[in-house]
Structure formats: structure tokens, C-alpha cells
Amino acid sequence: MLVAIDDLGNRLTTLDNLPKTGIYYCPVCKGQVTLKRGKVKQAHFAHKNLLNCPNSSLNESTEHLLLKVKLYQNLKKSEEVTIETFFPSINQIADLQVNHKLVLEVQCSSLPPDRLVERTKNYRDNDQYIIWLLGKNLWIKHKLSYLQKQFLSFSWSIGFYLWEIDLEKNCLRLCYMIHEDLMGKVTCLTRTCPLDGNLMSFFRMPFQKMNLEPIKVKSDSHLLQKIQKALKYRNKYWMLRQEKAYQMGINLLCLSVEDFYPQYNPPKCEQGFCLIESDLKPFYDAFEAYNKEISNKDVQTLHLPSFYVKI
Incomplete structure (x- = not known):
């Protein structure tokens, strides 16, 4: 935890020039906390005694602490944070809470x-x-796990997307137009x-009109062999x-590669998506209808x- 209060209830952070021997309290449970300032881990407060407190149950990594600090130091220059x-x-x-209406959560580890x-x-x-904002352990690698699908958002401007945050490269990354092959x-x-x-301008990107060139991907000519191996x-x-x-x-292995077109599709999840409240059916239907009319399936x-819903 990076925040504590003093005897008068004043809110303090580890970014302030605080004496290590000062007396500090948890702003949630009011239990006494200790300021820890080492050479490796970001300075933070820790409860003196384990308590039933949301703050005491947080076992934050150095990545998590440092990313929170970087976001805070940037956003406080122009926003109420x-x-x-x-x-x-x-x-x-x-x-972090920005302008009383936006919550930023840095998630560096898996959670149920x-x-x-x-x-x-x-x-x-x-x-x-x-x-x-997903830390290194939750970045997209080759396939979307069930948990990663639950972090997906959707906009008509950029399709399915999620946010990754990179401490090493000191950047925020927007992954968008996400599709999966078969x-x-x-x-x-x-x-x-x-x-x-x-950052605030970057966070608005999913809601802005985008003029992007379409993505062209080759159909996999070895798809049937891969299906055979999967079976x-x-x-x-x-x-x-x-x-x-x-x-x-029908036997799938007796079909042609063209029968499996389109090979790239927007993500789907039978249980639904945690962050997506809009109805995706019009998009799925329009995507399917468009691809049925395609003659060149290579x-x-x-x-x-x-684009699909305007046709």
C-alpha cells in the first residue's frame, strides 16, 4: 500500500518526504502501519499486525507498486487523481480514481x-x-485464455480490445481489432x-472514429492437417x-479448406464477457453475412x- 494517514487524519503517500520513524495508520482500518523503504522494492506501508482489512490482504509486487506510482505521477499533472x-x-x-468517475486497476497477477x-x-x-490494465503475466501471447477474454472490451470503432501496461518499456499498450484463427x-x-x-487522450481512443486500413490475412492451406492433429x-x-x-x-476431414472460411473470427465466449455490456449479435451477424459473399477464400x-453493419 502506498497511502496512509497521520494522527490528524491527513492523507499521506510514500511519494511524500516522510520520516521512516513516523507514526502512520491505515486509512481503511485505522490500524498502525510501518513505512518500508528498501533498495529493491518501491517504498510502501505495511500493517504492523495482520488484520481483517482490504489493505492488509494485498500482496503487491514491485511491478504493481511502480506502475501505480508512474500512473499517479503523470495523471496528477492534469487531472484530479x-x-x-x-x-x-x-x-x-x-x-487510482481519476476525476471522481474513472477507476484504473493495474492487474499483474491472475485472479478468479x-x-x-x-x-x-x-x-x-x-x-x-x-x-x-494488464501487467506482464497477463499479456496476450498466442491464444486468449478464458480470463483474458473476460478482460476484453468492445467498441464499434476498434473492435475487441484490451489494455496492457509495460513497466520495462514504460508504456501503455492498446491491443485492438483482436481476432482468433480456428x-x-x-x-x-x-x-x-x-x-x-x-494517457487520458489515449484512454479515449476506443471511442474515437478511426480510419484504419483493413487487415489482410492469408488463409491457412495446412488447416486440415492441423484439424486432424487436433482430433x-x-x-x-x-x-x-x-x-x-x-x-x-459430415466428416470434417473430408471437407475442403474453403469450407472453413472465414478462418479468422472475432472472439466469442459462451458465458459472455465481463466488461462488455452492449449486444454483440448485430456485429456477429453482419460479420458472418459479409464473409458468406466472399468468393476469393485464399x-x-x-x-x-x-464497416460490416453499414453494408
């Missing part, structure tokens, strides 16, 4: 999806717009903003597709969502 804001009605501590849903709903119920491999575009840049190793997704095909008297063109 508080660090480690406590919401008593929901018993939650936001990493149910907890993500709960925290997001609680913030929304308190009239807060929530942005989750083997689950992700393709997307990225834009970056330095952590000392205009051999009893991949759940392909086993289910094969079962459904059998019910219609190459697929990925457009912004707004």
Missing part, C-alpha cells in the same frame, strides 16, 4: 473470473467507469503511449465440431466492426 481510493460501500480499494466480475460490477454500481491463435493491432505521455489429441473444441458434423452426416480481409 487519488491513489488507492477506498470505496466503503463495496469494501474495495481502487488503484468471478472476482473480476464482482469487482467490475461493484465499481459500475458506484457510477465508476473501470479500465483494467486454432485459437490471436491476431491484432497495437498502439502504444509512453507512461509519461497523454488425434482429442481437442475439446474440434471433438465437439466433429460430433456436430457427424450428426449431419485471403481474408478484417474490417472495423462499423
Whole structure:
């Protein structure tokens, strides 16, 4: 934790020039805390005694602490921002609250999806717009995990997107136009903003009209061999597709590569997406209808969502 209070209830942070021997208290439970200032880890407060306090249960990594500090130091120059804001009605501590309406949460480690849903709903119920910034362990690599899908947002301007935050490169990264191929491999575009840049303008990017060139991707000519291998190793997704095909008297391995067009599709999740409240059906339907009319199936063109619904 980076915030404490003094005997008079004044809010203090580790960024202030505080004496290590001072007397400090947790702003949530009012228990006494100690200022720890070492050579490796970012200076922080720690409870003297383990208590049933939201602050005491936080085991923050150096990455998490440093990223919070960097965001705070930048945003306070132009915005009204508080660090480690406590919401008593929901018993939650936001990493940062900006202009009373925006919550920024830096998530550096995995968490149960149910907890993500709960925290997001609680913030929304308190009239807060929530942005989750994913640390290194949660960045997109090759495929989207179930948890990563729950961090996805959607806009008609840039499609499915999520935010990554990079301590080493000192930047915020927007991954957008996210699609998956039939083997689950992700393709997307990225834009970056330095952590000392205009972050608020960057956060607005998903809601601005974009003039982007379509993404052209080649269809995989070796798809059938990959499907055969997936069935051999009893991949759940392909086993289910094969079962459904059998019910219609079809064997997937007897089809042509063209029969699997489009090979790149927007993400889907049977359980829904935690951060997406809008109805995605019009987009999915328009995407499918557009691709049914394509004759050249060797190459697929990925457009912004707004393109499909205008046709």
C-alpha cells in the first residue's frame, strides 16, 4: 500500500518526504502501519499486525507498486487523481480514481473470473467507469485464455480490445481489432503511449472514429492437417465440431479448406464477457453475412466492426 494517514487524519503517500520513524495508520482500518523503504522494492506501508482489512490482504509486487506510482505521477499533472481510493460501500480499494468517475486497476497477477466480475460490477454500481490494465503475466501471447477474454472490451470503432501496461518499456499498450484463427491463435493491432505521455487522450481512443486500413490475412492451406492433429489429441473444441458434423452426416476431414472460411473470427465466449455490456449479435451477424459473399477464400480481409453493419 502506498497511502496512509497521520494522527490528524491527513492523507499521506510514500511519494511524500516522510520520516521512516513516523507514526502512520491505515486509512481503511485505522490500524498502525510501518513505512518500508528498501533498495529493491518501491517504498510502501505495511500493517504492523495482520488484520481483517482490504489493505492488509494485498500482496503487491514491485511491478504493481511502480506502475501505480508512474500512473499517479503523470495523471496528477492534469487531472484530479487519488491513489488507492477506498470505496466503503463495496469494501474495495481502487488503484487510482481519476476525476471522481474513472477507476484504473493495474492487474499483474491472475485472479478468479468471478472476482473480476464482482469487482467490475461493484465499481459500475458506484457510477465508476473501470479500465483494467494488464501487467506482464497477463499479456496476450498466442491464444486468449478464458480470463483474458473476460478482460476484453468492445467498441464499434476498434473492435475487441484490451489494455496492457509495460513497466520495462514504460508504456501503455492498446491491443485492438483482436481476432482468433480456428486454432485459437490471436491476431491484432497495437498502439502504444509512453507512461509519461497523454494517457487520458489515449484512454479515449476506443471511442474515437478511426480510419484504419483493413487487415489482410492469408488463409491457412495446412488447416486440415492441423484439424486432424487436433482430433488425434482429442481437442475439446474440434471433438465437439466433429460430433456436430457427424450428426449431419459430415466428416470434417473430408471437407475442403474453403469450407472453413472465414478462418479468422472475432472472439466469442459462451458465458459472455465481463466488461462488455452492449449486444454483440448485430456485429456477429453482419460479420458472418459479409464473409458468406466472399468468393476469393485464399485471403481474408478484417474490417472495423462499423464497416460490416453499414453494408
